[in-house]
Amino acid sequence: MSDSVPHKSGRGSYSYSALAFLIIFVVGLYASFTWESQQLKIKRAQALSQAQSYSFQLKSLLDHNLSGNYTLAALVHEFGGFTRWFPQVADSLLQVYSEVNNFALSPNGIVKQVYPLRGNERVIGFNQLMDVEQGSDAWDALKQQRMTLAGPVDLVQGGQGFVGRLPVTLERRSGGAEQFWGFSNVVIRLDALLENINLQALVDQGYAYRLERIDTEQAQLIATVSEGPLSDPVQVEMSLPGVKWRLQVAPAKGWLPPYMIALYAVLCFLLAAVVARFVYMTLKISTQKEQLTELLSLQTEHANQTDKRFLSTLQAIPDPLLELDQDGTVLDLHMPNDELELEQFFIPGQHYNKALPYAVGQVLEHVFQETLSSPNFSHRGALFSLNISAAKVLWFELSVVFRRTQEDDLANGRFIVLLRDVTARQEAEQQQRIAATAFETQDGILISDHNNHIIRVNKAFQKLSGYSEAEVIGQTPAILQSGKHDSAFYQHMFEQLLSKGTWAGEVWNRRKDGEVYPEWLSISTVRDHQGAISHYVANFKDISERKASERQIRQLHYYDSLTRLANRTLLLEEMAFLLEDKALRNKQSAVLFIDLDHFKDVNDVWGHNIGDQLLQQVATRLVDTTRSKDLVARFGGDEFLVLMEPTDTSINADRAIYRASHVADKLLKVLGRAFSLNGVDYQLAASIGITVFDEDCHEPLDIIKQAELAMYEAKSAGRSRHCFYETGMQERVLERVQLETDLRQALDNDELLLHFQPQWDAQQKMVGAEALLRWQHPERGMVSPAAFIPLAEETRLILPIGEWVLRSACQWLSHWCKHGQMQGFVMSVNVSAVQFSQENFVGQVQSILQQFKVPAGALQLELTESMLAHDQQDIISKMSALKALGVLISLDDFGTGYSSLSYLHRLPIDQLKIDQSFVANIEHGEKNASLAESIISLGHNLGMEVIAEGVETKAQFDWLAAQECDLFQGFGLAKPMPMTDLLRQYQDVQTS
Structure with a gap:
């Protein structure tokens, strides 16, 4: 019997210890699983918060940069498709939208203008509608008639990016529906976009991310730091113009490291083994101590339950909890959500001022003093912020209680400090302050309720309209109407507000003082959670100066x-x-x-x-x-x-x-x-x-x-x-153009030549010759001077041709001057008005005379009478300069143009040439004879030599000689001839 009791007791101890081991091991595993599940939820919530924050930044940044498209589209529409303003406007927009790589305009889908051009030259001529990669997105934008975001795409200018396209339509001048003009474009580079929102910060925090476009049949990867799909990520979807994106975030090393499971299992096993051993040893205690053991066991169980309840209470508190002694030393630190960032500021065993910034330490010191002086020994509501990192700031609200060790002993006690994270609340308040500041912008803002009664206006509205806020509250915006728009205009406005939620356009309104002015008005609707319109928000700006600029631009353009x-x-x-x-x-x-x-x-x-x-x-x-x-x-x-x-x-x-x-x-x-x-x-x-x-x-x-x-x-x-x-004029003009082309090549091809018509005295002695220009065309033959001289003067080819004539004539003169028998021979050269009007004409004549060493008196320049109708002072000055050189001057076609006798005597003219129209029929016609006789008499009275041209008959020669005409020229005496024939005839005359 005595042997069986220990044996039974031993078996019972083993059974109870095994049962205790199993229970503790299972409970430990369950507690570990519960703990890790809670930590996993916390981590996923934190990751989701990060994903939502970055997706909001990404969407805001894209919406901001894409808004530049509306400005470009409005200007294209306003100017009816004319885009000369584009570089200046695009330059100013780049100052506002710094993340934009470039702006572009693509009439009919083809990029015609891009700014900045440098680095984007390859974009010019790019056909968006026909491109394999971007064509479908461009057609979608055209069909939907709204802004669309395409990408990621391979940009023509290199790299990847996104293209925001906004279709632009223009009003037909004949009325009817607007017609498609093209696209206004905003190009945002992918690398610049990711750098701006700093997705790298996620990686620095231990996260991996994956950004995709999901509105396509298969998700299209935009950016990632992971080589493959993320493990059980959190994700946020973004609705962008025409597309949907999705941002996935997950820890790079996984939500729960595998080694933790093994560690929890080992700890649970060790704890179960220790408890089993403790049970076994307890059961082995002698029967005499059984009551003590049972009491101790009950007390132990009660203590465990108390600890569990306290632990549960601490776990139920979502905020960090600190325990400090009265001197400020940190005794304990409870971080329910693994706020590892706070551990660097509150180190157990050290004073709280040790690691905290000075300003935060001062806040805590003041709060502790207030706590001790308050009736209930508590304080709450104080705020402080901690810079966790360069890009992360956390705000905390303090709740402090001082717990005394004895009822009336303030010398001994502890501070219990609860830190509530109010970062989200502070950011919300900051956003409210920003919104309030934005409300007081330079643009007028009006907010009305669902019945369109004004409930709020900003200061810019009061300044622009002249109405105070008290005068318009409760009124409708109709108080501003100028009467320039009919009811159909406002009906269309509200129809668009109801259907699209927005309206924008140019409106003429009236100020309080009665002045009517143009403004650009944008109205948006605000809907409540049930989808009903709760408010209208109107934003407007005075565009009087812009309208004036538009008028000035139109004046310059048209x-x-x-x-x-x-x-x-x-x-x-x-x-x-x-x-x-x-x-x-x-x-x-x-x-x-x-x-x-x-x-x-x-x-x-x-x-x-x-x-x-x-x-x-x-x-x-x-x-x-x-x-x-x-x-x-x-x-x-x-x-x-x-x-x-x-x-x-x-x-x-x-x-x-x-x-x-x-x-x-x-x-x-x-x-x-x-x-x-x-x-x-x-x-x-x-x-x-x-x-x-x-x-x-x-x-x-x-x-x-x-x-x-x-x-x-x-x-x-x-x-x-x-x-x-x-019909047929085109051919004649083409013939004239071809003649001009051939004439331009005549000098280079050595097709021009001089013929010479002798000039005779009354004894029919050859005393000079007139150089006459001829054109020997290789195909046309000898071209009449009447055909090409007027053309040369009109095209100013007469300048190089005239210089060539003058040089060629002086070259022959140089040859004649060396011939002893031709001393005193005079060469006459015609000069056009275009030649004579050159500033350096006198210098040109002097240079040619010096080049060929020709006596100036051997050269006679023939000027037409019609030339005298021009700048008389300039003519007198140049004639005087030529006379100073010794050059002779002849006035050609005298009697057919402008001649003032009071002016004629002032000109240094050596010779008057009677026009051939007066010589014709001179022996039979009384009028021509009288005119010719008068010209001869006038010339002699003014001390000038008189020569008659167009002498065709001997009777004309005899009559003119009888009137004491000095020189004669005409077909009746000799026709124009080449230089060899002239020399031969001169020799014949001299020897006869």
Whole structure:
């Protein structure tokens, strides 16, 4: 019996100890699993909070940068598709949207303009609608007619990024639905975007992330730091313009390290083994101590339950809990959520001031003093912040209780400090302060309730409108209406607010003092949790200065700065409108192309300042002569166009032609009157080309070209007249262009040559010769001077050609001067007005004479009488300089142009040449004879030599000789001939 009791007791001890081991091991595992589950929830909540914060920053940053598209689209729409303003506006936008890589405009989907251009040159010409990678996104934006965000895409300029596209539509001039113009674009580089929101901070905190686009069939990776999918990540979805993104976040090393499971199992095993051993040893105690053992066991169980309850209470408190002695030494630190950041500031066994910043330590010291002096020995509500890292600041609210060891003993006790994390609350309050500051912006803001009664306005509203806040509270925004918009305008506004939630546009409102002004108004609706509209928020700014700038830009864009007439752009737009708007049905219009004859002479002789004054006076006369509905434009230089008001031709088909001819005659008459420039009268002429067009014409430039061809035809017909366009003019103009091209090459190809017509005295002795220019074309043959000399003068090719003639003539003179028998032989060379007007003409003549060592008296320059109509002072000055060199001067075609006798005697002229028109029939016609006789007498009286040209018969020679004419020239004496023939004839005359 005595042996069996120990045996049973031993078996019972083993059974109880095994049971205790099993229970403790299972309970330990369950407690470990519960603890880790709670920690996992906390970690996932923290990771989700981080993901939400970064997704909010990412979405805000993208929305902010994409908003620049609305500014570009509004300006394109405002200016009707004209984009000259783009570089300046894009530059200013880049100052605001610093994360944007570049802005671009793509009419019809093709990138035409990009800013900045440097580094983005490859983007120009990129077709967004046809691109394999970006085409589908571009078409989606076009179909949806709203902002879309495409990406990530491989950018044409290199790298990856996102493209925000906003379709732009323009109003048709004929009305109807707006038509697609193209896209305004914002390009944001992926690397710049990620750097701005600092996703690297997640990695620094031990997280891995994965950013994807999820609105496609398969999720499209945007950025990640993980080589594969994340393990059980938390994720946040973002709705962006036209796309959806998802941000996944998970710890890089996993939520629960595998070694922790083994560690918990080992700890539970050791604890169960210790308890089992304790049970076993307890059961082995003698029966005499059984009651004591049972009492001790009960007390132990009670203590364990108390500890568990205390631990549960501490675990139920979500905030860190500190215990400090009265001197401020940290006794205990309870961190329920593993706030490891706080452990660096509150170190057990050390004073709280040891690691805390000085300012925080002062807050705690003040709170502890207040706690001891309060009736209930408690204090709460104090705030302080801790900089956990460079990018992380936590705010805490203090709740402090002083627990005394004895009821009346303040010398011994402890401070119990509860730290409540109020970072989220502080950030919310900061956002409220920011919102309040933003509300007081420079733009006027008005907030109304769901019944559209005003409940709040900012100071900018009061300044812009003139109304105080008290005057508008409870009123509706109708108090600001100017009356310029009808009810349909406001009805459309509210329909769009109800359907889209926003409205923006230009509105004319009235200030309190009655002034009407333009403003840009943006209205947004605010909805409550049930989706009903609760408030309206209106933002507006005064755009009076912008409207004035727009008017100035329009003036610069559509009107000539010198004459204030319409310019080429406005003319082409008006013609295109006539053709496209079908305004010419049963009607015709006409274009008059006006070119001022010899206008270049005005600039060359008098200077560009006088030329500009002349153009202004011409513009005034053109406007005064035409109807108010006729459009007068300066097409360029001295070219003006008149677009006539369409004329109904249903009754009379020639009505438009008749009216155009009538207007042209009036213009020629008006322009023919002398212009007064700085007290000097200047006579001007013009050539006008006319073309009539109707609805069958399509291209404005073709119509203008026809009028220009007709103008050239008028010039060819003698100038100072008008000419209608006819089929075949194009060929004649092409022939003239080809002739000009050949003439430009004539000098280089050595096609020009000189013929010489002898000049004779009364004894028929050869005393000189006139050098006459000839052109031997390889295909055309000998080209008439009447065909190419006027062309050379008009194109100013006469300058190099004239110099060549002068050099060639002096070269022959040099040869003759060396021939003893030809001493005193005079060479006459014709000089055009264009040549003579050169500033260095006298120097040019002097240089050629010195080069060929020719006596100046052997050279005679022939100037036409019409040249005297130009700058008389300049002519006198140059003639005097030539006379000082010894050069002879002859006045050609005398009697056919402008001659003032009071002016003529002042000119240093050696010779008068009687024009051949006076020599013809001189022996039979009384008038010609009288004129020729008068010219001979006038020349002799002024001390000048007189030569007659065009002497065809012996009777003409005899009559002129009888009138004591000095020299003679004409086909009746000798025709122009090459130099070899001239020398031969000279030798024959000398020997006969």
